[in-house]
Amino acid sequence: MSNEYVFEMKDITKAFGRNVVLDGVSISIKPGEVRALMGENGAGKSTLMKILGGIFSADSGTIYMAGKEASIKTVDDARKYGVSFIHQEITNIPEMTIAENIFLGREPKNHLKMVDYRKMKHEAQKALDALGLDLDAGMLIRGLSVAQQQMIEIARAVNEGAKILILDEPTASLSKSETDNLFAQIHRLKKAGVAMIYISHRMEETFKVCDSVTVLRDGKFIGTRDTKETTENELISMMVGREFNNMYGNKRVIGGDVIMEVKHLTTDKVSDISFTLRKGEILGFSGLVGAGRTELALAIFGIDSIQSGEIWLEGKKLTINRPKDAINAGIALVPEERKEQGLFLSHTIATNLTFQVLSEFIHQLQVDKKKESKIVDEFKQKLSIKMASTEQLAGELSGGNQQKIVISKWLAAKPKVLILDEPTRGIDVGAKAEIYKLMHSLASEGVSIIMISSELPEIINNSSRIAIMREGHLAGILDQQETEASQEKIMSFAVGGEHTTC
Numbered sequence: 460m461s462n463e464y465v466f467e468m469k470d471i472t473k474a475f476g477r478n479v480v481l482d483g484v485s486i487s488i489k490p491g492e493v494r495a496l497m498g499e500n501g502a503g504k505s506t507l508m509k510i511l512g513g514i515f516s517a518d519s520g521t522i523y524m525a526g527k528e529a530s531i532k533t534v535d536d537a538r539k540y541g542v543s544f545i546h547q548e549i550t551n552i553p554e555m556t557i558a559e560n561i562f563l564g565r566e567p568k569n570h571l572k573m574v575d576y577r578k579m580k581h582e583a584q585k586a587l588d589a590l591g592l593d594l595d596a597g598m599l600i601r602g603l604s605v606a607q608q609q610m611i612e613i614a615r616a617v618n619e620g621a622k623i624l625i626l627d628e629p630t631a632s633l634s635k636s637e638t639d640n641l642f643a644q645i646h647r648l649k650k651a652g653v654a655m656i657y658i659s660h661r662m663e664e665t666f667k668v669c670d671s672v673t674v675l676r677d678g679k680f681i682g683t684r685d686t687k688e689t690t691e692n693e694l695i696s697m698m699v700g701r702e703f704n705n706m707y708g709n710k711r712v713i714g715g716d717v718i719m720e721v722k723h724l725t726t727d728k729v730s731d732i733s734f735t736l737r738k739g740e741i742l743g744f745s746g747l748v749g750a751g752r753t754e755l756a757l758a759i760f761g762i763d764s765i766q767s768g769e770i771w772l773e774g775k776k777l778t779i780n781r782p783k784d785a786i787n788a789g790i791a792l793v794p795e796e797r798k799e800q801g802l803f804l805s806h807t808i809a810t811n812l813t814f815q816v817l818s819e820f821i822h823q824l825q826v827d828k829k830k831e832s833k834i835v836d837e838f839k840q841k842l843s844i845k846m847a848s849t850e851q852l853a854g855e856l857s858g859g860n861q862q863k864i865v866i867s868k869w870l871a872a873k874p875k876v877l878i879l880d881e882p883t884r885g886i887d888v889g890a891k892a893e894i895y896k897l898m899h900s901l902a903s904e905g906v907s908i909i910m911i912s913s914e915l916p917e918i919i920n921n922s923s924r925i926a927i928m929r930e931g932h933l934a935g936i937l938d939q940q941e942t943e944a945s946q947e948k949i950m951s952f953a954v955g956g957e958h959t960t961c
Contacts, residue, residue, distance in 0.1 A: 462526030465490045465622055465654040466511070466540075471520035473506055480506045482678045483520070490622070490652045493645060495665040495686070497658075498675035498698055499887035500857035504658055507675070508625045511656075512544040513537035541622030543615075547631055549608045553601035558583035560600055561615045586618040590644055606637035613644060617653075624648065624655045630664060631885060634748035635950075642668050660887050662691050663916060674698055699889045706892050707920035712902035713940065714740025714923060719876055719907065721759070724768035728754040729931045732768070736876065736909065739902045743922030744911045746953050750928035752911045753795055756878045759909075760792040761785045772875065786815070789875035793865050793882060795911075797858075801865040804854030808846055809835050811853045811864050815872040838867035843893060859890025866897070877901065878909045883917065895921060915946045927952035 467487040473480050481503045488494050496504045509515045511522065513534040522529045524540045531537050537544075551560045558580045559566075567582070569575040583596035592610055600608060609629065616624055626645075630638045645655060645668055657669050665672060666686050674681040674697040681697045695706060714737030724732040729751040736742050744752045757763040759770060761779040770777045772788055779785050785792070794800035803811055812835050835849050842863040846856065853864055862882065869877060879898070883891040898921060902908055912918050918925055925937045925944050934952040937944045 463489060464523070465492075465525065466529075466542075467523040468507070468511065469521045469523070471507060471510060471517045471522075473503075473510065473515065473518050480678050481510075481517075484675065484678070484680045486673055486680070486683075488623075488654045488656070490654055491649050492671065493649055493655045493657055493669045494683075495657045495659065495669040495672040496675070497660075497665065497672055497694060497888075498681075499889045500859055501677075502675040502698070502887075503678040504675055505627065508544065508627070508656060508658065511537065511623070512542055512625060514544075538619060541620060542625070543619060543621035543623070544625045545609065545612050545616065545627065545629060547628040549605065549612070551600045551608050551611055553599070555600060556580075556596065557587070557594060557598050557600060557611055557614075558596040560611055561586060561596070561618055563615075565619070582618065583614070586614040589617060590614055590647065604637070605632045606634070606640070609633075609641070610644065613648075617648070621653060624653055625658070626655060627658045628660070628885065629657070630659065630661065636747075638664075660883075660885065660891070661914065662694070662888065663914075665694075666691075676700055695888050695892075698887070699892075706888065707895055712739055712741055712899055712923060714738060714902070714907070718773060720769075720771040722769040722771070724755070724758060724770065725766045726754065726758045726763050727766065728763065729758065729928075732933050734926055734933065734936060736907050737923075738907055739905045740924070741898060741902050741908045741910055741922050743918040743925045744909060744928060745913075745915065745918045745925055745949050746928035746934070748913065750953065751931040752928050753880055754931070755928070756792060756880055756909070756911060759785065760790060760878065786872065789873075790878070791815075791869035791872060791874035791876070792878045793862075793869060793880060795880040795884065797861055797865050801868075802853045802861060805852060807850045808844075808853055808856070808864060809849040812838060812849075812867050813871065815868050834871055838863075838871065841870075842867055842897060857886075857890075859886035859893070862886055862890070862894065866894075870901070874906065876907045876909065878911070880911045881913065882910060883912075883914070891917075915949060918949070919944050919946070925949060929953055929955060 464487040469485050471481050471484045484503065484507055498504050506515060510517045513531045513536050516532055522531055529540055531540065561583045562579050566574045567578045580596045587594050587596055590610060590613065592614065594607065600611065629641060633641065648655065659665060669686050671683055671685050672689065672694060673683045674694060676698060716738055717735045718738040719736040722733050732755055746752050754763060758765050761782045761784050770779060777788050809831065813831055844863045845860050853861060883894050898908055910921060923939055927934045927949055929952065937948065
């Protein structure tokens, strides 16, 4: 094998029981190359990288490191070859210092074979400084932000002498400034010759930070493209297996008469928020992480207490002290954290999907199974939910199908206002397109939608108007009938450059 590649994986196959998740996949990367690994949920991306990282063993196929065949059966084997896996879930130990986390399991010893804490802190500080991180190696991990903890994991990998860095959805919980800092570190590591595999559903990031893209579909290798020589539509077509021209649909739904009005709403987290929502409109809410977007939704839905202000729906003033009040009024909330707040993962799809309308088919402890099945079948077809059966556990579904279950649960209750908080976070592009199509279909049927999103292309291409939050206040509202929104204009409102309401 050629030694121009830092690693090569040839004809990798892996099955779990009868389910073949990788079918003869091959991939090779050069030193200093940043390679995006893309595909829909279940395409085999994570499994392929877990084989490289020593978490799984391949059923067949060969791995080569710098042109020589390598045996990687464990995580320690992978580390010996310079492979480091930065998982989406932070793995640091909060009660330990930064230095102790960086050297966990590799603590330097003095002549008495005791841990040399002075040397450990000194070497850890060098690793932090090499990444330009303004942190003291003696600090406890507890209290650091997600972005800082992620950088600690990267510092650990650098200290271990990583030659191959696997980054799994690294920006999922980061603000724009934190993301920019991560990209700066990736550029720094790239110049140092570290090869990186970048797993993300965010297409914009792929073109910004990656040199090339490998696409998997249904466990098979589809192709590799140079990011400078491909397009978003081509990559999506490779992922979904059909021609793809427009991810967002052809036009935005403008909406009709005002259906909801929020007047001077104030909680302990947001202040003096006023806006209107039209019938059949998609109103986007943008802003930096922590700007108060989710907190506003929680107040409207009755989770956070309202200190002052009013909410009017269809000309009637609402009193919302708890979620049940909002639900009874016709307001639904699909939360940002679907697994923690939107689903019963250990219960069936049928239970989850019908939870909000139990009264429709349960009478005097008798379950009308026929009516329950009718509701489940309706939304299975309407949202193209992929499931083995309605008795399958919700926790076994892909992220995109889980999100469809959460949305279906609320649609079954026939809401007038549907609040979607980060509706496509962590789901693949095929599922994203289906969610967008569903949103526009619901809007055309008269459902009014408030969409909160950190992805600016998603906000711009789906919303008729865009409300921008900043530090708990409403910085402005852009009406795209009057002024076409741009990422630059939205960010100007978000960081304090402009303040106006259209």
